[in-house]
Amino acid sequence: MSAVESPTGEALAPAGEVDRELLRSWPLPPPSADADKESRGRVLVVAGSREMAGAAMLAGVAALRAGAGKLVIATSRARAPWLSVAVPEARVIGLAETRSGAFALRGVDALAAEARGADALLLGPGMIDEAGSVAFVGALLDAAPDVPAVLDALAINALPMLGERGRVLITPHAGEMAHLTGAAKERIVDDPRAAAQDAAARWDAVVALKGAVTWIVTPGGGAWRHAAGHPGLATSGSGDVLAGLAAGFVARGAGLAQAACWGAAVHAAAGRRASARVGRLGFLARELGAEVPGVLQELS
DSSP states (O other): OOOEEOTTSOEEOOOEEOSHHHHHHSOOOOOOTTOOTTTTOEEEEEOOOSSOHHHHHHHHHHHHHTTOSEEEEEEETTTHHHHHHHOTTSEEEEEOBOTTSSBOTTHHHHHHHHHHTOSEEEEOTTOOOHHHHHHHHHHHHHHSTTSOEEEOGGGGGGGGGSTTOOOEEEOOBHHHHHHHHOOOHHHHHHOHHHHHHHHHHHHTOEEEEBSSSEEEEOTTSOEEEEOOOOGGGSSTTHHHHHHHHHHHHHHTTOOHHHHHHHHHHHHHHHHHHHHHHTOSSOOOGGGTGGGHHHHHHHHO
């Protein structure tokens, strides 16, 4: 692939392709033969709401399917009992909510120690009330500044308030990127790499800009593209699964860019497997997780 220009007119290096060759040359950290669940990494997922509790389940289960050893989910206090039954593998913490549906800021104190003890944070899937959710996400990340974080959905909009934090991966689609940056969605669709590169440099974050072609870029100019998407993946909850996969890989010890590349590839391959079993369209996001271990076995 030929080099392209950045928004400032400078030449950018050719992007790498996220394919089997790349993945096999960039393997995920393997568990040792005597690994226990602690050594495989702990993920804290802060997600869901009264209206979208399922997003927390989809993301959390995906993190486990990616190989993480322990899972803690913090979600709406009203939905926590249901979630603890739906995901018996997880510890579930109920958080108080504001009238508008965001997690109340006093919940940060209850979660701070849990966040600092995690190997990866995933914040955002299924959250509602942008202003309240952004305030909560920013405060929680301030309480655990050294823990790598994956920000999805509404949590992405906390990025501008994080300053020099670094160690953040965001997973927007074009509409969410437009909302974050103020750029027109059409401009982002026309040149997604440039939009992702600009955001990565501006906020010192790894960006996985999702679409039929997903672009993964780093603040230092590294770039990869994944073009093996599947139309069946354009379904409700699919992005929650992708974010959970990335967080699970980070918990296992992968870097943020590596986790994003592997997440995009595994997510797409799981979609292809589901389509072969169920049909090209109509499989559900909840059906992707069961395909992940087989995909990882194949790619490894």
